[in-house]
Amino acid sequence: MAEEKPRQFVGKTEFKKGLEGAITNESSISYVDGANGKLIYRGFSIDDLCAGGGGFEETAYLLIDGELPTKAQLGAFSKDLAGRRAIPQEVKDLIIMIGSRTHPMNTLRTAVSVLGCLNTKEFEVNVENDLDIAMSLTAQFPTVAAAIQRVRNGQSILDPDPSLGHSEDFMRMMTGEAADPRTAEVMDMALIIHAEHGMNASTFSAMVTNSSLTDMYSSICAGIGSLKGPLHGGANEATLNTFLEIEDPAKTDEWFAAAKEKKQKVMGFGHRVYKAYDPRAVIFDPIANEFAERAGSGHLHEIAKKLEALVVADLGGKGIFPNVDFFSGVIYNAMGIDTDMFTPIFAVARIAGWSARILEYLPENRLFRPRAVYVGDLESNYTPIDQR
Numbered sequence: 001m002a003e004e005k006p007r008q009f010v011g012k013t014e015f016k017k018g019l020e021g022a023i024t025n026e027s028s029i030s031y032v033d034g035a036n037g038k039l040i041y042r043g044f045s046i047d048d049l050c051a052g053g054g055g056f057e058e059t060a061y062l063l064i065d066g067e068l069p070t071k072a073q074l075g076a077f078s079k080d081l082a083g084r085r086a087i088p089q090e091v092k093d094l095i096i097m098i099g100s101r102t103h104p105m106n107t108l109r110t111a112v113s114v115l116g117c118l119n120t121k122e123f124e125v126n127v128e129n130d131l132d133i134a135m136s137l138t139a140q141f142p143t144v145a146a147a148i149q150r151v152r153n154g155q156s157i158l159d160p161d162p163s164l165g166h167s168e169d170f171m172r173m174m175t176g177e178a179a180d181p182r183t184a185e186v187m188d189m190a191l192i193i194h195a196e197h198g199m200n201a202s203t204f205s206a207m208v209t210n211s212s213l214t215d216m217y218s219s220i221c222a223g224i225g226s227l228k229g230p231l232h233g234g235a236n237e238a239t240l241n242t243f244l245e246i247e248d249p250a251k252t253d254e255w256f257a258a259a260k261e262k263k264q265k266v267m268g269f270g271h272r273v274y275k276a277y278d279p280r281a282v283i284f285d286p287i288a289n290e291f292a293e294r295a296g297s298g299h300l301h302e303i304a305k306k307l308e309a310l311v312v313a314d315l316g317g318k319g320i321f322p323n324v325d326f327f328s329g330v331i332y333n334a335m336g337i338d339t340d341m342f343t344p345i346f347a348v349a350r351i352a353g354w355s356a357r358i359l360e361y362l363p364e365n366r367l368f369r370p371r372a373v374y375v376g377d378l379e380s381n382y383t384p385i386d387q388r
């Protein structure tokens with residue numbers, strides 16, 4: 001890939017578009033090893049966390065607290081989260097009112113805003129209070145997302161069952177049925193691998209917002225707004241729509257040739273940091289195959305594999321490979337989840353990462369305030385309005 005030439009700015013500052021390579025702060029929450037295709041949460045690989053049996057709750061604890069929990073700590077943390085899962089009637093009413101008229105990410109963002117309005121505690125912005133909000137939002141996101149999916153399908157909202165684990169209850173609240181163990185396990189893995197990912201756009205948005213010492217609900221709303229975009233979390237939805245548009249594996253070559261002709265980016269490929277295979281796509285690929293076969297949508301995984309071969313042959317040399325969003329949609333689709341619910345599922349996981357980052361930065365908070373290179377005029381002659 002051609003390196004963008006750094007540009008000299010006033011003083012000694014250089015800039016690259018998209019803040020590429022810019023450093024925001026020091027963090028020990030996660031490390032994205034872009035060259036080797038590895039993702040590490042507080043020293044632990046996502047593969048170990050997925051296989052370890054501690055579930056999303058263990059990962060959320062690890063990200064927020066900094067250490068792996070003991071069994072007793074995990075039990076207490078899971079119980080705390082489960083006890084916070086319920087959402088107020090006002091939020092259910094909101095979802096009923098707007099849930100089937102707008103994109104689920106808009107409803108989720110508005111629901112968080114309403115949760116903030118309903119929180120009547122006088123909050124001083126500090127780690128203790130923000131941790132309390134982070135725990136509640138992490139617990140409530142699945143309930144809100146599940147309610148949105150149901151309302152959009154003309155179904156009634158289901159209340160949480162605190163005796164169930166986080167992912168299991170999420171699936172039950174969405175579908176109305178107990179998830180089979182494999183589906184619950186895969187949803188749990190999906191939440192683990194989407195929980196945190198370095199200084200991505202939504203995390204940065206949430207942190208920038210929080211750095212003015214505003215309330216945490218506002219910061220999380222900013223994160224949701226950013227995650228929704230197709231260059232970020234919204235790519236999972238866009239990717240499945242690509243597969244649905246291609247429709248038949250035999251038409252993949254033709255579709256890719258047309259996309260190249262139009263210089264169109266192929267959704268689900270490329271990453272600012274990974275220049276190797278995204279390790280999350282590596283985890284999801286065989287699961288997408290398994291779930292698609294099970295659901296009778298094997299052609300979607302077949303299209304994915306054909307498209308992957310074409311794009312990698314063409315652009316692999318530039319470091320363009322499938323990212324996390326490439327296979328996730330095939331799995332969620334096979335689970336019977338609506339396509340525009342894919343990004344809210346991402347948010348159900350990423351609330352843990354947003355929270356951890358905000359809480360880590362708060363004690364050393366300094367307002368984020370970068371500058372832009374001013375390239376406009378400096379000495380224009382002003383003409384009064386009646387003379388123009």
Ligand SMILES: CC(C)(COP(=O)(O)OP(=O)(O)OC[C@H]1O[C@@H](n2cnc3c(N)ncnc32)[C@H](O)[C@@H]1OP(=O)(O)O)[C@@H](O)C(=O)NCCC(=O)NCCS
Nearest residue numbers: 002230231232235265266267268269270271272323324325
């Ligand atoms: C993720 C993404 C925004 C990273 O972008 P970035 O670091 O700003 O990289 P750029 O958009 O500048 O792309 C660099 C080069 O790779 C190409 N490229 C990047 N992603 C591509 C894709 N998905 N399909 C085709 N070409 C792609 C660009 O066209 C550009 O080519 P050029 O150097 O010839 O101009 C980008 O890869 C993308 O838009 N991907 C599709 C959306 C997506 O899947 N997002 C989810 C990310 S997890």
